[in-house]
Amino acid sequence: MFSFFTKLIDRVVINLACAAQPEACTFQPHCEEAHELLSHPDLLSAPVSAPEKVKWTSEQEFEFPSAVTSPWPENDVVYAKLQKCGEHWQEKPTVVLVHGWNDEIGYALRHPYQARLFLKAGINVAMIELPYHLKRRPRRAGAVNDFLSEDLRCTVLAAKQAVMDIRALLAWLREQGCSETGLMGVSLGGWLTGLVTTHDANVSFAVMNVPVARMDRVVKELAFTEPIRRSLKLAESKNLTVDFDGLNLRAFRPKAPVDKILIIEAVDDLFACKEAIEEFWAAWGKPEIWRVRHAHITGLFSPFLLRRQVKWVIAKTKVEK
DSSP states (O other), X not given: OHHHHHHHHHHHHHHHHHHTSOSSOOSOOOXXXXXXXXXXXXXXXXXXXXXXXXXXXXXXXXXXXXXXXXXXXXXXXXXXXXXXXXXXXGGSOEEEEEOOTTOXXXXXXXXXXXXXXXXXXXXXXXXXXXXXXXXXXXXXXXXXXOSSOSOHXXXXXXXXXXXXXXXXXXXXXXXXXXXXXXXEEETHHHHHHHHHHHHOTTOSEEXXXXXXXOHHHHHHHOGGGHXXXXXXXXXXXXXXOOOGGGGSGGGSOOSSOGGGEEEEEETTOSSXXXXXXXXXXXXTTOOEEEEESOOHHHHHHOHHHHHHHHHHHHHHSOOOO
């Protein structure tokens, strides 16, 4: 009975996401540019330095320019928050929370909930707004306003930009004196957490909650990615290969220690297939994995599971007991 209701919530959210998608093409697919981006050997691994122009807008909020340029200037400002543990906060671990796709509710509710638990335990908390989300979402007519778009160039560039923005934030935290920095991501943010963990040595620990581990399967199988499939058919008609397999987590190996990586798999997940998670779990050397009785959405918002993740991070970091 529990499985029926958790899957039902997933189905409702998937149907809502489908209803928000355009029925006909509204953007150029830019197949050639997407193909070129995916073919670049340092798509995600180019050197990243700490941003030089960090502007504080409040006691906890700051922004900096993204190192990656998109077609929309409003998307190229990175907004972040940092909640510090006291005067000597640099001496304590810092966790960066990475939200999911169109996960404004999680950013507003789940992040603050876990942040309070982390701060109480002596762990700093940073949050970052992903490309095409929250304040970075372009609002003007004719602009791409979604991370997953039929504009294949923007979709691939969004993945690159998100990875580089997170890496820049980690580099900045290290520059401030933080010696232990980690990531906790959910869904799309779990996938991005995995990509950063495989491309940046600044990740000391990583938690991936119901990560969408295979972007090629997301594009091929989920109902709300039909606009992307339309663009891929157009690419095929031009004899162009736009292959998302190179963005799958199984294609890489983590730089963080295996014993400081946690994967959470929801056994009834209708978004992130279990087979894809099992594939990269095995490829990564079988780090700790929790196979929990949830579907995708309930796996993101279970208070028990959220608290359990915080306890895991506390156990794996150098928090003064």
